[in-house]
Each structure stands twice: as C-alpha cells, then as structure tokens.
Amino acid sequence: MREQGISSLPRNYELVYRFLNTSNPALIREFAALGPRPTQPQLDEVGLKFLPHLHQERAVDNTLESVFEEMRKMIRLFRQDRSMLEKYSDLLGQTSARMSRKGEISLDFLDDLNRVLSSATADTMEKSKAIIGQMVERASELDRLKSELEEYKRLSSTDPVTRLSNRRAFDTRLAAIYDSPETAARQALLIADIDHFKTFNDTWGHQVGDRVLSTTAAIITRTLGSETFVARIGGEEFAIVLETASVEQAQTTAERLRVTIGSTPFRDHNDGVDHGRLTISLGLCMAADASSPAHLYKRADAMLYEAKKSGRNQVRTYAPKMKRMLGLLKR
Template sequence: MNTATNSPKAQVPDVAAQITFAMRTMGVAPIPRNYELFYEAYIGSNPTLTRELAALGSRATQEELDQLGEVHFGSHQNRVVDSAHSKILTELEALLRLLKQEQTSLESYNKLLAETHTRITSKNSTSADILRNAIAILSKATGETMAHGEQTVEQFSQKSQEMDQVRRELDEYKRIANTDSLTRIANRRAFDERLATIFDGVSKPLTALVLADIDNFKKINDAYGHPVGDKILATVANVIKANVRKDCFVARTGGEEFAIIIDGNTSDEVQQICERVRVALETTPFKNSKTGVNYGPITISLGFCMAGDAEDAGELYAKADIALYCAKNSGRNRTKLYEDGMKKDFTKSWLIYRR
C-alpha cells in the first residue's frame, strides 16, 4: 500500500500516469468516462467497481465499460453539470442584455443633458424659455432614466437570485461528488484538492498530514465477507471523526486507507491526536449483536509528517506514507512520525492489479 521511491520528492506516484498506463495496457480508449471508471477503481472507494472492472479482463469492450459506468455512476452527474452550465450561460446572456440596455439608456440621458446645456447657453432664448425648457427636458429624462434604472435593478436582482440557485446546485453536486458513499466522509478526489492547498504560497509548518491504514483488513474481508468489511470501514471512519477536532479534514483515500489533515498543532500534539484515534479504535467493540460473532479487535496504523518538513504536497504525502510503512513494518497498531533515515525502498502495487 506504499509507493516505490528512492527519492520521495522525485518519484511521488503520478496517479494520472498510472491510470493512463493501465488503460493503455488494457486497450481502453482514453476518453473521460473511461478515465473516471479507472480513477474510482484506483482510489478503491468502490471495491465492487474495482472487482467488476478487473473481471472484464485485458480487452474490455467500450459497451461493457459503459454498462459498468451506468451501473455505478448513471448519467446523473453529467446531467447536473450540463444543466448548470446551460443555466449559467442563459443567465449571463440575460445580464449582458441588461447591461447593454442600461448603457443605451445612459447614452440617451447624456444626449438630453447635452441638449439642455445647449439651450441654456443659447443667446437666442429668453431666460424664462431657457428655464422652462431645461426643467421640462431634465424632469422627463430623469424620470424615465430613474424608472428604467429601477427596472434594471429589479431584473439584476432576479437574475442574481437565479444564478445563486445554480451555484447552490453546483455546491451540492460537488459535495456529493467529493463524498465517499460508504463512509460518508470526504473521498480521494476531495483529499487531492485539500492536500494541494497546504502549499498555496503560505507557510504552514504547523500543518500535519496523517495517513492511516486498517491492520490486516484483507484477512477480515476474506474471513467474514465484504458486507462485514464495509460496516467496519464505516465504523472506523466514525471513530476517526469522533476523536479529532471538527475542523480537521478526514477522508477515505482508498480501500482501507484514510487521511487526516490537522492544522495548528505541533508534532507532539499531532502524535497525541493520532494515539487518541488509535486507542479509541482498538477499544471499540466490533461484534454482531444477532450472531454474537466478534470481528475485533480492529486496529489501525498511522504515519504522519509535518508540512514544515516537506517542500510540496507530493513530498509531504510521500514522507507520511513512509512513516505509515514504518508503523506497519514495526508491528502495526502504532503511530510513527516521519524522520530522516526511515526506510524508503518499499513498493506499492496499483490497486486494480493487486486484487
């Protein structure tokens, strides 16, 4: 579950390259809907999809891939995005028309002001005529312009409300797209986005990336089946969430792997948080109330690295992964902080070929 590397920074796993290579190896066309299938299989958030995709073999037809995509994703996502895109274009076009109308109205008003100025400065009119004409023209022009302005403001308000509704629809779509359907926490897609923000130009030495992995999870799945494994994954996610601050970012990054991003704590404090999670999980009962079967104890290994010890997100992930490997390799059910000199020559197979 770890990534082969002699230099963590130089050989951080390129997910896109690995997925593209796998698609090319299997003779799959590199189109977006196929990439989405392989991406979900890679991150392991949907074990059933992973198994079914692997079962198609090395020469899956496009029809088979589309059928698999329809079963697991349907066409809802594309409909949501296409609908929102269409609505946004419509509302923007309407706003541009309003702006053009407002510009035309103001241009007419400016012409009337210029005409009034001409009449006021004319030497051929009496003072009374000048005043009367000026008042008449300005009153009419100002009244029409104000009425038009009020109408424009009202229309702008309506369009803004409609566009805000589109924004809310897209926010909800993004929330769903970034949520792991099994554990109801953030998924790998959301994690990748959040990880990238750690190095956004602002120094964050008190930010930590924690990677966690359920110990011997494959044995649990083999012994009790995937339905039990799925329930254990959901429970582990709940235990992690319950034992970190609400502002900590928690995600399932694939299979039995989880990640936590903690802001504003020293390495000693992060160690304490990790230990709290580990002990809480170790003491959580995993028992079938109907059959009496005890699935536990369930333990977890954790590795973490402070952002101040990495130059970018890729190096931070690689070092946290190395610390996790060392926690696993030294006996499991423990927490390790990344330190220079930790073992680096380990390998990580791509999920779809490992299962």
Template sequence: MNTAVAPKVQIPDVAGQITYAMRSMGVAPIPRNYQLFYEAYIGSNPALTRELAALGGQVTQAELDALGAQHFTHSPARVFDDAHTRISGELDGLLRILRQEQNSLESYTRLLGETHKRITSKSNASVELIENAIELLSQATGDTMAHGERTVENVVQRSQEMDQVRKELDEYKRIANTDSLTRLSNRRAFDDRLAAIFDNSSMRPVTALLLCDIDNFKKINDTYGHPVGDKVLATVASVIRSNVRRDIFVARTGGEEFALIIDGNTPEEVTGIAERIRRTLETTPFKNSRTRVNYGPVTVSIGICMASNAEDAGELYSKTDIALYGAKNAGRNCTILYQDGMQKDFTKSWLIYKT
C-alpha cells in the same frame, strides 16, 4: 533522534500509474475512461474496482461506458457543460435586457434634448407649447421609470438564476469530493488538500499528515462479507471524526485507509491525537445488534510525518506511508512517527487491473 540522512524515496506518480494501467488494457485515454480508472484506483468504490478488474486485460469502450453509467449518475463533464449552457443563456438574456435599457435611456435623452430646444426657443414660446411639452415629458418619464423597474426585476431574476447555478455547482463539488460510504472527504479532495500544504512554508513545521489503516481488514471482508466490511469502515470513519477537532481534515483515501491533515500542532501533540484515535477504536465494540456476532476487535496502524520533513506532497505521502508500514511491521495497532533514516523494504503495487 536518529539524524542519519534518509534515502531517496520513490514518489508515487498517480497519473502515470493510472495511464499505464489504461494503456496495458488497451483503453483509450479519454476523460471519461480516466475518471473510471481514477475512482477504481483510489478504492473509494470497491464495487467499481472489482467490476473493472473483472473485465480482464481487453475491454471494449461499450463495456467501460456501461460501467460508468452504472456507477456515475452524473458525469462531471456533463454537469459542467449543462451549467455553462445555463449561465451563458442567462448572461445573453441579461445583455439583451441591458441593451434595451440603454436604448430606452438614449431615446429618453433625445426627447429631453428636443423638448429643451423647443421650450428655450423664443420663436416657439407659448403656454400651449409648454403644456404639451410637460405632458409629453411626464408620459415619457413615467414610461422610462416603468421600463427601468421592469429591467431591475429582470436583472434580479437573471442574477438569482445564475446564483442558483452556482449553488448547484457548489453542491456538486461537495458531492464529488465526498466518499459516499463514510461521508468523509474522498481521495480527490485529499489530493487537493495535500498539495495546498506546500503553498505556505511557514506552516509546515506544525502541519502533519497521518495515514491510518485498518489492521487485517481483508480478513473481516473474507469472513463476514463486504456488507459487514462496509459497516466497519463507516464506524471507523465515525470514530475518527468524533475524536478530532472540526477543523482537522479527514478523508478516506483508499479501501481501508484514512488520512488526516492536522495544522497547528507539534509532533508530540499530533502523536497524542493519533493515539487517542487508536485507543478509542481498540475499545469500540463492533457487534451485530441483532445477531450479537462480534466482528472485532478492530484496530488500526497509524503513520505520521511532519510536512517539514518533505519537499513536496508526493514525498510527504511517501514518508508517511513508510511510517505506516513501520507500524504494521512492528505488530500493528500502534503509531509510528517518521524519522530520518526510516526505509520501506517493499514496493506497493498500484496496478489496479491486477487481482
């Protein structure tokens, strides 16, 4: 193993690159615009990326809003605002119910106290008084219990309503973190999962990041069109998912790039997993069942880096990308494990507004 000191790698600043792209196009730095550029940057929606690039160097807010309305059926800000409004309404209603219950119990307590005084007063002791007191207490107790039952029912109903809002938010989060084409996790979910690796230092020696990139994918799109390219992406995603354990995190992180985060395995075991994926894809037929047109062979290049070789998520991604570039440079359709001293002799352009 080469033990030379690795050169300092440049850690991608995703937020900075997106902000720079927006500033270069004269776009206002507001949340809904950032969402558009983020989705275009990560490449999970190729149509959005193409349409945003087609707007050119100067774009109006109306054009951006029209693009957002076309591609985002639910704005995250609106979804959470609606949820906040609904939960606030349910909580207000719940507080009103509890205040009414408190007032009812206070009235009942006062009645008990007054009746107790009358009964225990020797000057008012009589059978008629006691009978009246018992009748009054029976009625008040019954009313209080009925009111309490209604309160319980209302509280349960309000709680169910809030639980429904929570379930809807959970479902929205799942959808927001899922790539619509491949049904894998998307770049947003990947960024969160990648950062979480460094929350537990003891797991880093047995945690790995894999970047898997389809070889010559542009040629597939150019030759057969984007619909075929989309089918290839979906098939590759299915093959990857079916060849790894259920607990392994798999995401589509860009146009034709996939990422896997594997916990609890040695570098040799991780390399074995990567090779199983690569060999399976290498032998998977990519044909049109109707026309019998063969779109293959479809192969992938894979880069691997163990988390123990990086100080943070950005460095882990950069070093894995270096290994991936090494696999491409070695002729494609192979797996490279990052080693100290590896270098990447090119700079990837992240300016999404350039064609």
C-alpha cells in the same frame, strides 16, 4: 491502477475499489470487460451507470452554461434599458430645443408637448419597471445557480461513503503543508489503514463494509476533533494531517486513535449482529522530515507498510536515522 494505466482520479479510485470489493456481479462483469488499459470515457461509462454520484462534471457543465445564459440575459436587459433611456433623453433634448425657440410656443404646442412628454415618461417608467423586475429574477436565478455550483464543488471534494474529504481534497491539503517553512515545521502526516478489511468485507458483505468505513471515519473525527483534516484516500485507507509541535505529540495522538478504534465494537444496531472489532495500522512522518508533499506521503506510506509487515495494529514513525535502513530494505 498504475499497472492498468488508469488515471488517479477520485472517481477512478472509487470505481476500482468497488470492483475489487463489491458483490454486484453486473459491475464486476462490465468493469472486467473493459480489459487492460481502458480509456477514461470507457471508465466513465461504467462509473456513470453504477456510481452516478461521482459524476458531477456533466451537471457542473450544464449549470455553468445556465450561469452564462443568465449573464447574457442580464447584459441584454442592461442594453435594452440603456437604449430606452437614451431615446427618452433624446426626446427631452429635442423638446428643450423647441421650447428655446419662443416663436413656436402656443397653447396648442404646449398641449401637444405635455401629451408627448407624459406619454413618453409613463412608457419609460413602465418599461423600466418591467426591466427591473426581470433583473431581479435574473439575479435570483444567478444566486440559485451559484448555490448549485457550491454544492457541486463540495461534492467533488467529498467521499460519498464516509463524508470525509476525498483524495482530490487531500492532494490539495498535502501541498499546502509546504506553503512556508513555518507550516511545515508544525505539521505531520498520518496514514491509517484498516487491518484485514478485505476479509471482513468478504465475510459480512459490501454494505456492512461501507458502514464500517463510515463508523471508522466518525471515530477518527470524534477522537481528533472536527478541526483536524481527515480524508479517505482510497479503499480502507485514511490520511490525517496533524497540527503538532513535536513527533512525541504526534505519536501520542496516533496511539490514542489506534487504541480507540481497537476497543470499539462494531455491532449492527438493526439486527444486533456483532461483527467483532477492527484494528488499524498507522504510518507517521513529520513534515519537517520530508522535502515535498510527494516525499512526505512516500515516507508516511513506507511507515504504514512497516506497521503492516510487523504484525499490524501498531504505529510506525519515520525518523531521520531510519533513512539508511529504508534504503537497505529496498535493495
């Protein structure tokens, strides 16, 4: 994506992943036709056609405009009600003034006064009742629109395949690690990658690959607990923020996850086909061993690379003493 100048937006990650792994010839053809350094509108045109679930922006904009319109209607209703009550108040004031002039009071005057006040009061109450009813309708519509926006917000931070948090939500959670020295001191970042996933995907097909991703996500969540933050950050890669007191505890957790996934058979319950077993490689870094979110991610990712390079299906942990060695590897 960097080579092609494609922005690191969640929908772009998913589009590029689908292009690289899908068996859909139309998607492959149209994405390839964009050529080098495609613009965001060009990417969105292809994405909207093949991955419509990723393009909530237009729906959000429409919903927001509906919210603004409902608010404008509410303001007009309030102004209408205020104007009506002001007119009624003026009438009462004029009536009171006339009644203070005793010389004008007669039976005909009182009859006329009673008729005017009764009519004005009934009319005001009826109009107020109608306005209140409209206000209730507007409030109900605003509640519905608020629910829509909350759902769009949830979808914007959720990976559609695994139902885990997506890259956007991960970036936010990663930054929060360094909100204070106390939070950084007890957290760690674990990056996991399914070994040889592209080969598996090419062998069994994209749909089976998606089921593997969702099953892996379920195993991670079940193994680590629903309170642990887990995100799919692209392709077959997952990021996990661990709440842990020590590097030993974090390593134990990572190893338990590796063993659990490696011992789980991936069988298609629909046709009974056994797709074999998968393994994962993991890179671990304690937040205290990095100075920023980007630094933490870089070190955990470097450890993942080391795990892959060393044969896969293992956990590699960053330690301060490895800093010099990593520097030498880059030369």
